Amino acid sequence: MKRLLTTCLLLLSLWIGAQNIQETDIDQTIAFDTSVSEEDTSSSDIVSISETFEEAAKRNNIPYRSFEGLEGVEDGYYAIMGVFNKGKNLKRAVKKLKKKGFNAASILNPENNLNYVYLQHFPFGLEAVDAVADQFEGKYKDDVWILNVENGGSIQETLVDKSKNVVADTKSVSVNEVTYDMIDEAGKSNNQTLNISDTPNKSKLVQKADYYFDKMWYAEAAVLYEQALKKGDKNYSYEIIQKAADSYYYNTNMEKAYEWYNILYEQHGKDMSADNVFKYAHSLKGTGKYARSKRLMRLYNKKMKNGETAGLNDEISLPNEVVLDEILNNERDYELKNLAINTEYSDFSPMFLDSTQVVFASAKDSSFLNTRRYKWNDQPYLDLYVSKINKESQDLKDAIKFSKKINTKYHEASVTFSPDNSTMYFTRNNYGKKLKRDKNGVNHLKIYMSKKVGDDWSEAVEVPFNSDDYSTGHPALSPDGKKMYFVSDMPGSIGQTDIFVVDITGPNSFSEPRNLGPEINTERKEMFPFINDKKLYFSSDGHTGLGGLDVYEVAYTEEEGFEDVKNLGQPINSNRDDFSYIINEENQQGFFASNRLEGKGDDDIYSFKHLVIEEVPAASNAIAGVVTELITGEVMPQALVELLDENGIKLKEMITEEDGSFIFEDLEADKKYTIKATNDTYFENIQEITAVENDTVQVDVVMRKLKEMIAVEDGIKKLKTEMIHFDFDRSYIRKDASEELDKLVEVMTEYPNMVIKIESHTDSRGKRAYNKYLSDRRAKSTREYIISRGIAPERIESAVGYGEERLLNECDGSVACTEKQHFLNRRSEFIIVNM
Numbered sequence: 001m002k003r004l005l006t007t008c009l010l011l012l013s014l015w016i017g018a019q020n021i022q023e024t025d026i027d028q029t030i031a032f033d034t035s036v037s038e039e040d041t042s043s044s045d046i047v048s049i050s051e052t053f054e055e056a057a058k059r060n061n062i063p064y065r066s067f068e069g070l071e072g073v074e075d076g077y078y079a080i081m082g083v084f085n086k087g088k089n090l091k092r093a094v095k096k097l098k099k100k101g102f103n104a105a106s107i108l109n110p111e112n113n114l115n116y117v118y119l120q121h122f123p124f125g126l127e128a129v130d131a132v133a134d135q136f137e138g139k140y141k142d143d144v145w146i147l148n149v150e151n152g153g154s155i156q157e158t159l160v161d162k163s164k165n166v167v168a169d170t171k172s173v174s175v176n177e178v179t180y181d182m183i184d185e186a187g188k189s190n191n192q193t194l195n196i197s198d199t200p201n202k203s204k205l206v207q208k209a210d211y212y213f214d215k216m217w218y219a220e221a222a223v224l225y226e227q228a229l230k231k232g233d234k235n236y237s238y239e240i241i242q243k244a245a246d247s248y249y250y251n252t253n254m255e256k257a258y259e260w261y262n263i264l265y266e267q268h269g270k271d272m273s274a275d276n277v278f279k280y281a282h283s284l285k286g287t288g289k290y291a292r293s294k295r296l297m298r299l300y301n302k303k304m305k306n307g308e309t310a311g312l313n314d315e316i317s318l319p320n321e322v323v324l325d326e327i328l329n330n331e332r333d334y335e336l337k338n339l340a341i342n343t344e345y346s347d348f349s350p351m352f353l354d355s356t357q358v359v360f361a362s363a364k365d366s367s368f369l370n371t372r373r374y375k376w377n378d379q380p381y382l383d384l385y386v387s388k389i390n391k392e393s394q395d396l397k398d399a400i401k402f403s404k405k406i407n408t409k410y411h412e413a414s415v416t417f418s419p420d421n422s423t424m425y426f427t428r429n430n431y432g433k434k435l436k437r438d439k440n441g442v443n444h445l446k447i448y449m450s451k452k453v454g455d456d457w458s459e460a461v462e463v464p465f466n467s468d469d470y471s472t473g474h475p476a477l478s479p480d481g482k483k484m485y486f487v488s489d490m491p492g493s494i495g496q497t498d499i500f501v502v503d504i505t506g507p508n509s510f511s512e513p514r515n516l517g518p519e520i521n522t523e524r525k526e527m528f529p530f531i532n533d534k535k536l537y538f539s540s541d542g543h544t545g546l547g548g549l550d551v552y553e554v555a556y557t558e559e560e561g562f563e564d565v566k567n568l569g570q571p572i573n574s575n576r577d578d579f580s581y582i583i584n585e586e587n588q589q590g591f592f593a594s595n596r597l598e599g600k601g602d603d604d605i606y607s608f609k610h611l612v613i614e615e616v617p618a619a620s621n622a623i624a625g626v627v628t629e630l631i632t633g634e635v636m637p638q639a640l641v642e643l644l645d646e647n648g649i650k651l652k653e654m655i656t657e658e659d660g661s662f663i664f665e666d667l668e669a670d671k672k673y674t675i676k677a678t679n680d681t682y683f684e685n686i687q688e689i690t691a692v693e694n695d696t697v698q699v700d701v702v703m704r705k706l707k708e709m710i711a712v713e714d715g716i717k718k719l720k721t722e723m724i725h726f727d728f729d730r731s732y733i734r735k736d737a738s739e740e741l742d743k744l745v746e747v748m749t750e751y752p753n754m755v756i757k758i759e760s761h762t763d764s765r766g767k768r769a770y771n772k773y774l775s776d777r778r779a780k781s782t783r784e785y786i787i788s789r790g791i792a793p794e795r796i797e798s799a800v801g802y803g804e805e806r807l808l809n810e811c812d813g814s815v816a817c818t819e820k821q822h823f824l825n826r827r828s829e830f831i832i833v834n835m
Contacts, residue, residue: 216250345364383402537551594606718829758831
């Protein structure tokens with residue numbers, strides 16, 4: 001979702017742009033992991049990544065100085081609380097600050113033998129400005145100024161505000177639209193500080209981008225990587241290009257992701273991992289390049305299967321490609337509407353509260369004060385809202401915040417209600433008095449439960465299968481309220497995020513979670529489940545789809561369980577992220593979210609109505625298909641398709657539709673027909689099909705361009721057909737040979753100035769003189785056939801037999817050879833003399 005799913009999933013949980021988070025990034029660890037900064041909401045000024053340190057400091061009235069050449073002192077920005085001579089006061093000041101939780105120490109300036117006591121060190125200036133202006137989240141309210149250390153020259157000192165040695169009027173810096181790197185918690189910066197000396201071969205710009213990337217702040221990282229790449233080829237390393245592409249991918253900017261994955265493939269294709277290839281293929285889908293995406297997914301599947309380097313020249317359609325073609329060729333009849341409640345931010349995850357209201361998640365700024373922002377995608381944190389359904393327009397109106405007991409200063413989203421509406425479950429950051437993190441510093445998501453108390457809801461409590469070490473979210477209750485489906489990356493997951501189910505055995509009591517298994521879950525992401533008494537719906541980027549997250553349905557019964565997974569197709573799905581689908585099966589109306597390009601903002605909520613047309617009996621005894629181009633896989637409208645009987649007599653003909661489709665109906669069952677497809681610059685495609693009683697036989701018609709038969713071998717231009725072979729000691733034109741010669745005739749018809757000469761050859765068996773005579777008969781027989789098909793005699797310069805003079809193998813009579821080896825030498829070839 002433009003950047004929400006970025007927030008969406010992230011946001012919510014599981015997605016974030018619709019990508020993962022596995023190894024630190026969301027597309028590889030799990031779309032659940034959320035790195036959230038605990039920021040003060042009371043600030044008013046804004047710090048922008050486009051500002052310089054000096055501009056931000058001046059605007060916030062923060063004095064600063066610059067030192068150079070301090071030996072043994074790390075470059076960066078130091079928040080200075082005072083200057084001391086060496087002695088007890090110096091030690092006392094540092095000790096006092098450490099007790100308050102600061103990483104305090106002092107810097108000695110040998111020029112004046114003064115010690116500068118600092119509360120904290122920051123790698124970047126904007127971080128320092130934000131922390132000082134925010135008074136370290138209210139933990140230090142005395143005067144502070146900033147010391148910028150840049151080693152390399154003689155010591156220089158500049159006092160920006162000479163009239164003040166401390167801050168006179170400290171203003172808060174709002175987290176409102178912070179788009180630069182900020183510390184998550186006071187006292188943690190040393191653990192997260194980038195040590196310049198550890199990466200001596202990287203520019204400061206790239207190091208800063210890496211810092212953002214490692215913290216999963218991909219919006220900021222993408223900007224800086226692109227700036228670095230524009231500075232010249234020296235930065236065009238595999239790592240930097242990949243991180244630039246990944247940063248855009250995790251924010252679901254598929255156009256920019258495709259741009260950099262394409263460069264990565266062109267420059268480092270052989271080195272790309274299976275995961276890189278997968279994301280490249282998805283970015284191709286996200287920009288509508290389906291044919292190329294198919295070939296990349298072949299490469300991905302090969303890499304996943306055996307790890308070997310794979311090529312893209314395999315023209316055999318894989319099962320998932322066939323499925324994709326079916327999705328593209330079968331658009332369902334829906335009426336979609338972008339809702340009035342959508343904003344420029346992320347709006348998603350609708351859920352029915354009852355028949356008249358929907359609860360959804362939104363990052364819209366509805367506060368009278370300042371809005372906290374989430375670092376991953378620079379959007380406000382998510383809250384739950386409730387809105388009324390307009391029955392006539394299927395729009396949502398009068399949206400208000402859901403409940404103060406439920407909404408907090410962090411993310412809340414993805415809600416589900418018990419059948420009697422007395423209990424709700426929803427997703428929230430792992431949050432107590434402060435955000436909780438695992439050993440890697442990741443703040444996960446958890447499912448919370450709340451009970452209805454009068455007209456409001458109780459304080460939420462965790463469900464017992466949550467953990468600080470993995471995420472759970474996106475709860476969905478079964479219609480009877482006895483099962484809860486949810487998403488997690490817990491141990492036992494098949495992919496990055498899987499759908500699990502638990503039985504509800506009592507008040508906040510559940511069975512052990514069960515994975516829905518490989519029929520539902522893939523090695524990628526499954527999320528946003530919704531279940532009714534007929535089907536399970538969910539979103540995934542692991543099943544075959546149109547790009548990003550697609551919505552899928554799975555029918556189920558208590559007896560048979562889940563059936564096959566089916567893609568809902570267009571227009572519900574697009575080449576972007578489509579998710580959080582809910583439906584009322586009775587009236588076939590519902591809602592879903594998408595970050596498709598025509599939306600109002602990041603992720604938008606759409607209403608849909610499935611237009612159920614009165615069913616017409618399916619065409620019986622029919623033959624139908626789609627005409628496509630061999631190389632690109634694109635559909636071919638305006639192609640002529642003829643239906644012939646067993647004697648070659650034309651019965652019907654039609655021009656393919658805009659989607660390349662055709663159909664012939666009311667045929668005789670169990671009778672053989674011939675389908676003949678033609679297009680001016682393509683070879684004919686002829687297939688024999690038998691009609692089936694009360695069924696439609698599907699046929700794929702693939703067209704090959706005529707010019708592809710023209711090739712150059714050893715400097716000689718030839719018409720390349722399949723070998724024109726002859727039976728032993730015979731010169732008549734066999735059926736397989738006539739089919740190839742017909743293709744040659746098509747090419748010569750397309751190129752009316754083409755002149756050829758025919759060369760015919762035999763194997764080495766028999767007498768040499770006889771073989772030359774036989775081959776000459778074959779050359780003449782070939783010429784006569786071509787002329788009989790309408791080619792003027794003068795366009796065949798010569799037809800000469802060479803006998804056994806030009807064998808293709810070692811079968812010259814001196815060694816034993818098989819019939820197959822001799823067969824290769826009996827052939828005709830066609831040399832282009834003039835075009």
